[in-house]
Amino acid sequence: MNTALNALNSNNVLNSNPLLNVAGLPVFKAFHVEHIEPAVQQLLTDNRAQIAHIVALSDAPTWQNFIEPLEVLDNHFERVWGPVGHLDAVNNSDDWHKAYTTCLELVTAYHSEVGQNAGLYAKFKALADSAEFTHYSLAQKKVIQNALRNFKLSGIALQPAQQLEYQRIKQQLSQLSSAFGNHVLKSTQAWSKSILDPVELAGLPSSALGLLAQLAQQKGQEGWCVTLDFPSYLAVMTHADNRALRAQVYQAFVTRASECAENTEFDNTAHIAQIRALRHELALLLDFANYAEYSLATKMAGNTQTVLGFLRDLAKRSKPQAQAELANLQTFAKTHLGLDTLQPWDVTYASEKLKTQTLSLSQEVLRPYFPVEAVLKGLFSITQTLFDVRIVAKTGASTWHEDVQFFELFNANNQLIGQFYLDLYARQNKRGGAWMDSAITRWRHPNGQLQSPVAYLVCNFTPPIGSDQACLTHDEVTTLFHEFGHGIHHLFTEMEHLDISGINGVPWDAVELPSQFMENFCWEREGLDLISSHVETQQPLPEELFLALKQSRGFQSAMAMLRQVEFSLVDFELHAFYDPNAVESLESLIGRIRAEVAVLQPPAFSRTLHSFSHIFAGGYAAGYFSYKWAEVLSADAFGLFEETGVLNPDTGARFKNSILAAGGSVDPMVLFKAFRGREPHIDALLRHSGIAA
Known part of the structure; x- marks a missing residue:
């Protein structure tokens, strides 16, 4: 086993035989960026060789000679690749992300190859059809049934040219998703506001002021620093009496990674368009009508009508109460806060004041x-x-x-x-x-x-x-x-x-x-x-x-319910009703759904989808309803x-x-x-x- 792979493996004790168990925990201090690519290349080379060996065996497949060796390889893969992706999320740097992205291309190609390996599929199918299968436990049967389903979702039945198309799409999607998430992180970090006059921060509790002062110190600044990291953002939106500051921070937050951000270098607009198109292509390639149906193939909810009906039922049950909650908040804001027109950057602030007045409760009282x-x-x-x-x-x-x-x-x-x-x-x-x-x-x-x-x-x-x-x-x-x-x-x-x-x-x-x-x-x-x-x-x-x-x-719970239903419907319809010949714009889609279910409309500059990592850089595409x-x-x-x-x-x-x-x-x-x-x-x-x- 080469030095790079050893460095990425648990306690550097991984035996040179990839079919042997990996023991111990990752030694994170031994992880260096120069190790990533050679280690991953060695990992994939070893796994490919072992898969070829398993497929070439002439013996009829059994649990012992077929499933168990594959599990060893999968475990080996998780133990090497998992920490690399984890560190990209929790200790990101430009060099690390560049190496991670390079390896992501290799890993995606590997997964596509495995999912379209006719020899592996034939052995899984033979095992499922064997007399031995009838004696397996429910758990063992589920492993094999899931594998057969996943082969179909990986394009095992496609013609060779279509399989190459599948691989191309999956490769592009993995790179786009990684880029999307990195843009959100970079755009979040790109904005900050230095404040020297404490009057501008009137209303913030001592805990929030201490946080902003600490952020300023970390940046080598005097006074206080507001960033778009969530604790800082939420402190301002909840407590700042300065309405202009709330508006400025709100706009910076909801325009992250978009063409409306102050720094447009990390705009995700093109990424979203490409991801939508490629997901639809993928679904059609696998004989699904749309990506939502593809997504539901591995979920409890049976079909798109079930999901849409479920979400609209929640909206119907919640909307009358949400309208009453908003009316109450608007009246309170006008009467007690002098806000004749309640703007989106006022909602969290006014809600906290209302909760304090009506319930004698606030997050800061509880903290x-x-x-x-x-x-x-x-x-x-x-x-x-x-x-x-x-x-x-x-x-x-x-x-x-x-x-x-x-x-x-x-x-x-x-x-x-x-x-x-x-x-x-x-x-x-x-x-x-x-x-x-x-x-x-x-x-x-x-x-x-x-x-x-x-x-x-x-x-x-x-x-x-x-x-x-x-x-x-x-x-x-x-x-x-x-x-x-x-x-x-x-x-x-x-x-x-x-x-x-x-x-x-x-x-x-x-x-x-x-x-x-x-x-x-x-x-x-x-x-x-x-x-x-x-x-x-x-x-x-x-x-x-x-x-x-x-x-x-139950405080403003119906408004919160509608917010989640809105996100879920936008995500689901974004994928269920995509038409490549007449692509509905994000603005039109969001506006249509908000008109149906929302009680509070955000400003035209809002671009929350551009930082919606759950569906564009995570596992929740056409599944946020989950x-x-x-x-x-x-x-x-x-x-x-x-x-x-x-x-x-x-x-x-x-x-x-x-x-x-x-x-x-x-x-x-x-x-x-x-x-x-x-x-x-x-x-x-x-x-x-x-x-x-």
């Missing part, structure tokens, strides 16, 4: 009750109570930044279940948003060794100011619980086959079930007593604030905890064994009915959202 250490202690306590595990901090693990923490999970028998990295804070050269990703997947090696799973949990919270402990807003707390829900889905799996282990093989519109399920504990007295501890008094959230928080869950689809499942699932006890260990064990342990081995609706005893009802979602049924 001191959620110091990071207390929240983590409470989150781990809830997890331990529900799922009978133990979570322990581990020192000495290699990380990519000094703020990153590392934890281990043990079961009741003190056996290691899994591990996870926790990267909480926003910083320069880190992609915005929050996510969970797989570092290592649970898997049983052919030699019998069980590989325990490892997860990356990444957020972009307000960092600590100076030596003070970071305190989170309640919104940030729910985001942490959300990503941790993804984490336990990955870590609590009991599957031992890579393709269905953890979140692998789980339909995208069911992936959000565990994550949104975990959010519920942030709203319940039993959960809040564990995660809240005032940073000075160590007292839990008092009853009056709890009641206000509980009531606030958040709402899965929220129906998660709300109804939590309903059983409301009936039996919020921290009931028996119900927790049932959820773990029914939903989390199964990974992608069973249809999620079957798993849900096994847990709940029936099909899901939408009532719980509407009740939790404070929307009248």
Whole structure:
């Protein structure tokens, strides 16, 4: 094994035989940009050689001589390529991204080759048709069935010329998606505003002022610095009395990566047009009417009518209440804030003032009750109570930044279940948003060794100011619980086959079930007593604030629902109704859907799609509806905890064994009915959202 590949592999102990197990965790300090390309080239060369060897075997395919060697290769691939992509997101640099992009082209070509390898497909098909198949477990059968489906979605049935076209399209799409995400990051970093006069920042709480002062210090500036990183942006939009400042920051944020940005170098307009066209070409090539149908081939929702009907039903149920919420906000803004016309850059500010007046509640009132250490202690306590595990901090693990923490999970028998990295804070050269990703997947090696799973949990919270402990807003707390829900889905799996282990093989519109399920504990007295501890008094959230928080869950909830429905419809129709001969402009599409479902119209310069990485640089294309689809499942699932006890260990064990342990081995609706005893009802979602049924 060459030096470069060793440098990228766990503890530099990878044996030269790529069919042997990779042991240990990545040593991030050993990752150097010059290693990436030679290491990836060596990885792909080795894998190709092994695949050729497997295909050439004359023996009839069996699980042992066919599936197991392929799993070894897939695991080898994840262990080398995964950290490269991860570091591109959390520790981005121009040199690293350039090397990553170069290798992405190689990796995309490799995946296309594997997906169109007739020899592999023939062996999978022979295995599925064999007498041996009838004796396989449900999990084993699912691995093979998923593989056959994925071969078809990779163009295995296409003629050679069409297969080359498929490869070309996939190659271009992967490069465009990477470029899109990088443009969002670069455009976000390109804008900042230095402020020397504290009067301009009137209204901002001390925590926000401290953040902006720290950002200025990091840039070598005096005073305060406003950036478009979310903690900075949200602080201004929520608290700044200076309306002109709010308007300026709002415009900079919603025009990121567009032709309307101050710096148009990172304009994503052309990328969006190309991505739309190429996705449609891909769908047609594979005999789908549009990309939305292609997307639904691996999701729970059966067809486009089902998705559109679901979203429009939510809009219909929510819009009357949303109109009333907006009217109330407009009246309040005019009467109490002197804002005759409520503009989009006033909405967050006015809403916070209204919430403070009506509920005596604000994110800043709540923040001191959620110091990071207390929240983590409470989150781990809830997890331990529900799922009978133990979570322990581990020192000495290699990380990519000094703020990153590392934890281990043990079961009741003190056996290691899994591990996870926790990267909480926003910083320069880190992609915005929050996510969970797989570092290592649970898997049983052919030699019998069980590989325990490892997860990356990444957020972009307000960092600590100076030596003070970071305190989170309640919104940030729910985001942490959300990503941790993804984490336990990955870590609590009991599957031992890579393709269905953890979140692998789980339909995208069911992936959000565990994550949104975990959010519920942030709203319940039993959960809040564990995660809240005032940073000075160590007292839990008092009853009056709890009641206000509980009531606030329905505060402007219909407006929030319509916002998500709007995003979901724009995403879905963008792909479902694309006509290459008469392409509907983004402005027309968005305007049409907003006229139908939205109650508040943004300004003409708004270009939020240009930074919509979920659908143009992530896995949610024609699938953003998954958040709402899965929220129906998660709300109804939590309903059983409301009936039996919020921290009931028996119900927790049932959820773990029914939903989390199964990974992608069973249809999620079957798993849900096994847990709940029936099909899901939408009532719980509407009740939790404070929307009248």
